[in-house]
Amino acid sequence: MTKSTLGLCAAVLILGWTLDSPLVRAGDASAGSDVFKSECAECHSVKQGRNKKGPSLFGIVGRKAASLPDYNYSDALRSHTDWVWTADKIHSYLSQPAKQADPGTKMKYDGLSNAKDLDDLISYLGTIH
Amino acid sequence: MLSFLHRRAARTPDKRHVWSSVAALVLLACASTAHAIPVYARQTGSACADCHAAAYGAAGAGPNLTPYGMRFKLNGYTDTDGNGTKIPLAAQLTESHSAPAKGVSTTNLTEADLYIAGRLTDQIGGYIKVEADHVGHDTYNTKLSTVDLRFVAKELKLGGKNLTLGVSVNNSPGFDDPISILPAAMSFGPPGGQGPTGTFLNLSSANSPTNRVIGATFYGLYDANWYGEVGTYDSLPRSTQDHLGYNISGDPGKISDTGYFRFAYMKDLKRQFFSVGVVGLTTKRELQRVGPADDLTDLGYDLSYQFLGNRENIVQVSYVNILEKRKYGSTFESPTVPGLFASSRGALHDETLSVAYIFKQSYGVQVAHIESNGTRDDVRFGPYGNPDTAANLFSVFWTPFGKDDSFTSIANMRISATWFRFTRFNGATSNIFGVPLGVESTKPGDLNAFTVSVSAAF
Numbered sequence: 001m002t003k004s005t006l007g008l009c010a011a012v013l014i015l016g017w018t019l020d021s022p023l024v025r026a027g028d029a030s031a032g033s034d035v036f037k038s039e040c041a042e043c044h045s046v047k048q049g050r051n052k053k054g055p056s057l058f059g060i061v062g063r064k065a066a067s068l069p070d071y072n073y074s075d076a077l078r079s080h081t082d083w084v085w086t087a088d089k090i091h092s093y094l095s096q097p098a099k100q101a102d103p104g105t106k107m108k109y110d111g112l113s114n115a116k117d118l119d120d121l122i123s124y125l126g127t128i129h
Numbered sequence: 130m131l132s133f134l135h136r137r138a139a140r141t142p143d144k145r146h147v148w149s150s151v152a153a154l155v156l157l158a159c160a161s162t163a164h165a166i167p168v169y170a171r172q173t174g175s176a177c178a179d180c181h182a183a184a185y186g187a188a189g190a191g192p193n194l195t196p197y198g199m200r201f202k203l204n205g206y207t208d209t210d211g212n213g214t215k216i217p218l219a220a221q222l223t224e225s226h227s228a229p230a231k232g233v234s235t236t237n238l239t240e241a242d243l244y245i246a247g248r249l250t251d252q253i254g255g256y257i258k259v260e261a262d263h264v265g266h267d268t269y270n271t272k273l274s275t276v277d278l279r280f281v282a283k284e285l286k287l288g289g290k291n292l293t294l295g296v297s298v299n300n301s302p303g304f305d306d307p308i309s310i311l312p313a314a315m316s317f318g319p320p321g322g323q324g325p326t327g328t329f330l331n332l333s334s335a336n337s338p339t340n341r342v343i344g345a346t347f348y349g350l351y352d353a354n355w356y357g358e359v360g361t362y363d364s365l366p367r368s369t370q371d372h373l374g375y376n377i378s379g380d381p382g383k384i385s386d387t388g389y390f391r392f393a394y395m396k397d398l399k400r401q402f403f404s405v406g407v408v409g410l411t412t413k414r415e416l417q418r419v420g421p422a423d424d425l426t427d428l429g430y431d432l433s434y435q436f437l438g439n440r441e442n443i444v445q446v447s448y449v450n451i452l453e454k455r456k457y458g459s460t461f462e463s464p465t466v467p468g469l470f471a472s473s474r475g476a477l478h479d480e481t482l483s484v485a486y487i488f489k490q491s492y493g494v495q496v497a498h499i500e501s502n503g504t505r506d507d508v509r510f511g512p513y514g515n516p517d518t519a520a521n522l523f524s525v526f527w528t529p530f531g532k533d534d535s536f537t538s539i540a541n542m543r544i545s546a547t548w549f550r551f552t553r554f555n556g557a558t559s560n561i562f563g564v565p566l567g568v569e570s571t572k573p574g575d576l577n578a579f580t581v582s583v584s585a586a587f
Binding site: 033034037042043050051053071072106 | 173174175179195197208209210211212399400437438439440533534
């Protein structure tokens with residue numbers, strides 16, 4: 001086996017590990033836009049300042065939970081003063097029913113069980129800022 | 130028992146009566162009958178397109194509610210963005226140009242509507258429409274249109290599954306249905322036009338109960354998929370119908386022992402939706418409010434499918450099939466054929482198939498086939514003893530606003546062009562009114578009409 005072949009194998013392994021890492025959500029943001037439209041858009045807008053039944057998701061990745069001043073959050077979400085919507089936090093939250101992730105929440109969502117859709121969605125949300 | 134007027138119609142077809150009925154039905158089908166109103170958009174922060182595939186109500190027989198819109202209706206119109214109380218008022222104006230195949234083309238402000246609707250509390254909400262219809266010579270008739278007031282208990286649990294329970298007080302059997310493809314909710318149905326040729330659940334039938342009855346139904350949604358509803362209705366007194374703006378010639382009669390049920394399984398797959406349902410209504414009706422009652426029993430089923438995808442290309446298909454069995458309280462002899470009596474029993478059958486395609490929740494086309502058939506009765510159904518009618522609707526429409534990215538979320542507009550086409554009327558494809566030889570006859574196509582409408586809601 002040549003050095004270049006070994007190098008290529010190593011690169012593939014590193015890439016595979018990176019894509020599989022829970023720290024990075026390597027989804028397809030373009031596909032995530034479609035996931036957003038079918039799963040989220042009825043209750044959430046990505047437009048800044050546009051709250052629907054749920055708060056605007058503009059700049060959601062990295063935002064502190066219950067931090068929009070013009071949205072009336074549930075007491076349950078307000079109580080999570082240490083929650084920040086990182087990609088991993090969003091992943092954890094959306095991969096289960098909302099009432100299970102945050103008992104007392106106003107959000108009515110059964111969770112997104114398709115792992116690819118979830119990664120795509122989070123990648124898309126990461127572009128909204 | 131048939132009314133004197135209907136018996137007369139059955140014996141000697143009154144062309145004016147039929148033409149006016151047909152005109153009314155065509156307008157009913159083509160004019161705006163929006164159920165989506167900006168009040169709800171303001172209340173929820175949602176776009177019209179979130180609840181309506183074409184971003185503007187159920188105008189002209191559809192398109193249908195989205196699954197999200199169905200949930201909003203099931204929740205008693207109470208969902209909110211939680212951002213304060215909104216004024217529960219909206220209005221709609223509709224200007225239409227109608228070009229019938231025969232007759233004079235007209236352009237009028239055909240309808241002006243006021244809506245009082247929305248959330249009163251977290252458990253009480255409703256929908257009330259007051260409608261002013263153009264009736265000619267720059268005059269308008271104002272009437273109390275559809276009413277649907279609800280009390281709902283949300284987020285209950287039964288066996289670990291979600292349960293929603295509610296009560297709807299409404300004036301039109303089927304209007305309150307969440308899937309909203311039953312005739313009363315579609316505001317569209319088989320054209321009857323002469324006598325009671327359609328089923329009782331068909332709002333196009335003569336003496337339809339639509340908006341002339343009052344009733345209460347109890348409904349529940351279990352596990353987000355299973356819907357059940359039972360209720361009863363009573364007809365409003367003629368004097369009340371008159372006060373509410375209705376001509377008493379359309380009185381549905383005195384109804385009693387009325388039962389209504391609806392069961393459906395509906396599945397929201399986010400990118401797709403389908404439903405399978407059954408509906409039934411049974412009543413005893415005294416059309417003249419005295420004398421023997423007719424027993425009417427409607428039983429129907431319906432299917433619907435929606436491809437929603439990412440909302441760029443939406444397809445909606447719905448099919449409704451309702452059979453009505455009638456046991457007449459009395460029979461009578463034909464005035465022209467001695468010894469020939471009206472049947473003591475009969476059956477009527479309504480079918481509607483509708484297909485709609487909507488691009489970018491803005492541009493759409495809809496095609497519908499509508500049929501109403503009945504058992505032969507030479508005395509009750511003139512001139513041929515056959516009430517069968519068939520029609521098609523072709524509609525294209527454009528809704529520039531009503532989406533998330535529209536420049537306004539407090540107003541909406543819809544432009545539509547609709548061709549309503551009859552292929553059979555009174556069971557005939559020619560000389561549909563049975564006029565004698567030498568007299569100009571009427572073909573079903575002579576009842577066709579082309580309508581262009583512009584509706585604005587704010």
